[in-house]
Amino acid sequence: MILQTTLCLAAAAGVITFWHIARIGQLRMREKVLFGDGGHDPLARRMRAQLNFVESTPFVLILAAAIEMTGKGGPWLAIVGSLFMLGRVSHALGMDIDRPNPLRMIGVLITVLTLLGLSAIAVLIALGRF
DSSP, X not given: OXXXXXHHHHHHHHHHHHHHHHHHHXXXXXXXXXSSOTTOHHXXXXXXXXXXXXXXXXXXXXXXXXHHHTTOOSHHHHHHHHHHHHHXXXXXXXXXXXXXXXXXXXXXXXXXXXXXXXXXXXXXXXXXXX
16 A cells, blocks of 8 residues: 555655755854854754654654555645645744744644644544544
């Protein structure tokens, strides 16, 4: 069984991870910081944005794969997964701003709703109610 939606989401996650690495590397070179954040708040925020991505994305991918394996996925799963990836990019861009902002808030909200929503659907599928 080919999990097309999960494969596409994993590919998107790989591209976004590369984007995070490039953004952090660019800032490291500009600020001449080899290890850690060197006390540079913008670098610390970019590193944290990458870590936030790494913390939540595996759960979304696992839930997407499990749901897709049950045959209950469909186009809605691809849309939810795509929104999640866009939310993570929004969050990362928002982390570049050193005050509360809509980009970061939207990214966090999309992430939380995606995790809760996919988790609820997984439980409903397991109980035979979806």
